[in-house]
Amino acid sequence: MVARIPASRLVREIGGPLRDGAGAGAEQGDPGERLPAYRRLAEAIRSAVVDGRIPTGATLPSERSLTEVLDVSRTTVTRAYAVLVADDWAISRRGSGTVLKLPGRRPEPSGPLVPTEPSVGGSAGAPTPGDLTCAASDAPPGFAAALEAATRSLPGHLRGIGYHPLGLPELRSAIADRYRARGLPTDAENILVTPGALAAINVVARTYLDPGDRVVVESPGYPNSMAAVTASGARPIALGLGAGRWDVEELAATVRRSAPAFALLMPDFQNPTGALLGADDRRAVAEVLRAARVPAVIDETMAELVLDDIDQPPPFARFDPHTVTVGSTSKTFWGGLRVGWIRAPRSEIDRLARSMSTLFLSASLLDQLIATHLLGEIDTILPDRRRSYRSARDRLVAAVGEHLPQWRRTVPPGGLSLWCRLPEPIAPLVVAAAQARGVLIVAGHQFGVGGGLAHHVRLTYGGRADTLDAVVARVAAGYREVLDRGWVPPATLGAGAGLIA
Numbered sequence: 001m002v003a004r005i006p007a008s009r010l011v012r013e014i015g016g017p018l019r020d021g022a023g024a025g026a027e028q029g030d031p032g033e034r035l036p037a038y039r040r041l042a043e044a045i046r047s048a049v050v051d052g053r054i055p056t057g058a059t060l061p062s063e064r065s066l067t068e069v070l071d072v073s074r075t076t077v078t079r080a081y082a083v084l085v086a087d088d089w090a091i092s093r094r095g096s097g098t099v100l101k102l103p104g105r106r107p108e109p110s111g112p113l114v115p116t117e118p119s120v121g122g123s124a125g126a127p128t129p130g131d132l133t134c135a136a137s138d139a140p141p142g143f144a145a146a147l148e149a150a151t152r153s154l155p156g157h158l159r160g161i162g163y164h165p166l167g168l169p170e171l172r173s174a175i176a177d178r179y180r181a182r183g184l185p186t187d188a189e190n191i192l193v194t195p196g197a198l199a200a201i202n203v204v205a206r207t208y209l210d211p212g213d214r215v216v217v218e219s220p221g222y223p224n225s226m227a228a229v230t231a232s233g234a235r236p237i238a239l240g241l242g243a244g245r246w247d248v249e250e251l252a253a254t255v256r257r258s259a260p261a262f263a264l265l266m267p268d269f270q271n272p273t274g275a276l277l278g279a280d281d282r283r284a285v286a287e288v289l290r291a292a293r294v295p296a297v298i299d300e301t302m303a304e305l306v307l308d309d310i311d312q313p314p315p316f317a318r319f320d321p322h323t324v325t326v327g328s329t330s331k332t333f334w335g336g337l338r339v340g341w342i343r344a345p346r347s348e349i350d351r352l353a354r355s356m357s358t359l360f361l362s363a364s365l366l367d368q369l370i371a372t373h374l375l376g377e378i379d380t381i382l383p384d385r386r387r388s389y390r391s392a393r394d395r396l397v398a399a400v401g402e403h404l405p406q407w408r409r410t411v412p413p414g415g416l417s418l419w420c421r422l423p424e425p426i427a428p429l430v431v432a433a434a435q436a437r438g439v440l441i442v443a444g445h446q447f448g449v450g451g452g453l454a455h456h457v458r459l460t461y462g463g464r465a466d467t468l469d470a471v472v473a474r475v476a477a478g479y480r481e482v483l484d485r486g487w488v489p490p491a492t493l494g495a496g497a498g499l500i501a
């Protein structure tokens, strides 16, 4: 099923009614007013797709409704749609309307986002200064002590078989304690331990999805979760996060149109935007989903990384007791520790565990012991971690401000990434130019449902902070080179970059 965009929303997204100089071309400084009206309309729609304001796969409003809302002639709309089809930005389907796409191939899901590997013989995972592809960090100072404590307690477990299909009991309790400390009553029986959050999302997907189902996801969002949805035969439906904000009305409309199996959201320092959903909006989102009987699946992988002195709302599940929440030690402590979990109503835990058992019999026992000790020390470890991330974030924001003043960015109140908006839709070209200078960053289309988002790149600040200024200076040099040599919007935005190397 393809969602149809209401005419009023389309007009909002293309920047208002089709007056001279409005909409198309305005952003790139084209002499838009010299183009005929149908060309300007087509261009405005194309720009909105490139920018991710309108998702690919969406059906354009009927010609009649758009004609009325725009107050133009029917011929203008008909010809604009025809231009989009002729230029390969849409396909016309008899009986179901004009569906937006990216030129070239059919829209493909974004490729997985995979950490780069150090070369064989290289240093064992030391952060590479120019690699900003991964929202991740090295292990915290308390890690060695937790490893020692885990090693000391390991012999006590060696007489057992080592498998804990639901998770090590003391770890399940420690995770439940942490939820209670964050304001969400939770028992160990609500927790299923998994080998990381991505494993948890895959377990949730295979438990609740059937081929052909739909899942509402944020766009931009976390590509590996979208891939998990697609791998289950379901289809991600984009909920646009314009300017890093959730639009509750838009969510209601999207849910109504697509009747999803669940909505997968990241209210706490959303990856990639770093946005935080406020308490009132959490309540409103929970209400929309409850009214539509759509379960919420909440990815809280970044939730502990609050960087500013703000009131972080309680976990989303406080607003909807049926919520299934996914968490992880990867960002709070270390990605090398393969421990995550699912927090769900007790009645769901057995079902989830059964579904997990054909994938993983258990998470690593040693990792679970380490995670238990780290959670016991979280009040000592986290403040330092947050301080160092805050200072890295501030350095990155300052470096972008200095070297790339044209780029717009909203300072994220938490998480590990900075989402930047370029004035031109050239993110993949800038990524390539930066790579030629030894800097790896990720272009926006990797985070979009079906691509798009060509105005955006994601930078991260979990790695070495002392080199960030020099790294951003190189990105800026790449950006200037792209502008200087002249550019055309790349046509491969939907293809996804596959492995990020």
Ligand SMILES: Cc1ncc(COP(=O)(O)O)c(C=O)c1O
Residues within 6 Å of the ligand: 135, 195, 196, 197, 198, 199, 222, 266, 271, 299, 301, 302, 327, 328, 329, 330, 335, 339, 340
């Ligand atoms: C939002 C989000 N969810 C899930 C994951 C996967 O986490 P894990 O390492 O626990 O599998 C990541 C990792 O970057 C993430 O950013």
